[in-house]
Amino acid sequence: MDVEIIELGPDRLPEVVDLCRRALDLPEDAAEAPSIVATLADRAAADRPVLRLGAVRGGALVGVLVGVLVGSLSAGDPRLGHVDLLAVTPEERRQGIGGGLLAEAEARLAGLGAAELLLAGNPPQYAWPGIDVRYTPAVCAALRLGYRQDRTAWNMTADLSEGSPALRSTEAAEQRLAGRGVTVRRAEPADLPALAGFARATFGGAWDGELAGSVGRPDAGAHLAERDGEILGFAAYGSSRPSWFGPMGTAPAAEGSGIGGVLLRRCLRDQAAAGVEAAQIGWVGPVPFYSGAAGARIERVFFLFRKELNGQK
Known part of the structure; x- marks a missing residue:
């Protein structure tokens, strides 16, 4: 037939x-x-x-x-x-x-x-x-x-098993950021307009749409850093697939402050708590950052x- x-x-x-x-x-x-x-x-x-x-x-x-x-x-x-x-x-x-x-x-x-x-x-x-x-x-x-x-293109894989570098504590880093007036917290649906605007203005592309697919969904999420109400960075996960991390971005003026590593590991801890054993960091750009911040390795190539x-x- x-x-x-x-x-x-x-x-x-x-x-x-x-x-x-x-x-x-x-x-x-x-x-x-x-x-x-x-x-x-x-x-x-x-x-x-x-x-x-x-x-x-x-x-x-x-x-x-x-x-x-x-x-x-x-x-x-x-x-x-x-x-x-x-x-x-x-x-x-x-x-x-x-x-x-x-x-x-x-x-x-x-x-x-x-x-x-x-x-x-x-x-x-x-x-x-x-x-x-x-x-x-x-x-x-x-x-x-x-x-x-x-x-x-390539992905990097972050091991989320207990004791892995991806899950190491961010408490000390968050305290240092707090001393500089930077607050790190989970993003809520009310934050989405400001987050989307920040992503569009700073990075262009379609990250605002990916954020909309992450913030407020039960199987996804995002974290942000802000100072005096101004967004300095964000990280998200689960927009398309539960095990995938991204996107994330830090304002150019805040690069090197440690915000990115904190936001990344906060998201990875969420994914680990949801039962994800290995996170896929999708469509990676800065390989050295993810390797250093989460012990991630290049694995999937497309x-x-x-x-x-x-x-x-």
């Missing part, structure tokens, strides 16, 4: 979760399949047009693609489309199903005027920066289907791909 590609409604998202549990080969991804699907296929639809395609054989879902029809909040370019999730059940691989889902997404995007399709994370709702290099067949498929690698559609530039 041939495979049919259809649009998936919200009622079929539980099937998508089940498929991802079986199709995501890395245990850390399969374990968080419910959060990944909720983030990419449900919550993201609140502020951007989401495409949910399923490959169906005999009524059973054997493959899924989730992406953004038009536009990219991170880049602000309506000519860009994103594929955020592509998965095929193990028993149905190497039959062209993934390629068929991608071809359908490409055709729909091109018809809407998109110039390029990216196989890359699309903040503020994303599950990976790109394709983890350990998903080697997916990397090979992307290259075979005409996608080119244009960037590399290739980000892109492809021109219909020869457009």
Whole structure:
């Protein structure tokens, strides 16, 4: 029986979760399949047009693609489309199903005027920066289907077991900061407008959206540092996935003050208390900082791909 590609409604998202549990080969991804699907296929639809395609054989879902029809909040370019999730059940691989889902997404995007399709994370709702290099067949498929690698990203892993550097006390550092008039505390929903404004003005990008996905949610959170009502820094976790940390940022004038390390470890302690055994610090920039502040190590590496559609530039 041939495979049919259809649009998936919200009622079929539980099937998508089940498929991802079986199709995501890395245990850390399969374990968080419910959060990944909720983030990419449900919550993201609140502020951007989401495409949910399923490959169906005999009524059973054997493959899924989730992406953004038009536009990219991170880049602000309506000519860009994103594929955020592509998965095929193990028993149905190497039959062209993934390629068929991608071809359908490409055709729909091109018809809407998109110039390029990216196989890359699309903040503020994303599950990976790109394709983890350990998903080697997916990397090979992307290259075979005409996608080119244009960037590399990496995560760092912070061990959250008892006694790890990531969980060492921040009490002395917080006392030193208090002596300089700096207060460190948990962020509350009422803080979100000021936090979002600080993130936009200081760092740009989509961190304000990620903060909105962290502050006030039961499975996520954030901490902030302030002096005389002025925000000096923030750190957040759980916006897209329970085990992932980020984003975090410190005002340029406060860099080197120790605020970042305090905020980081406060969040990591929250994650450890929630049962997370190892935190993923996503899409890392300052590797030495996270290594020194939390004993984190580079572990997950991702290739980000892109492809021109219909020869457009």
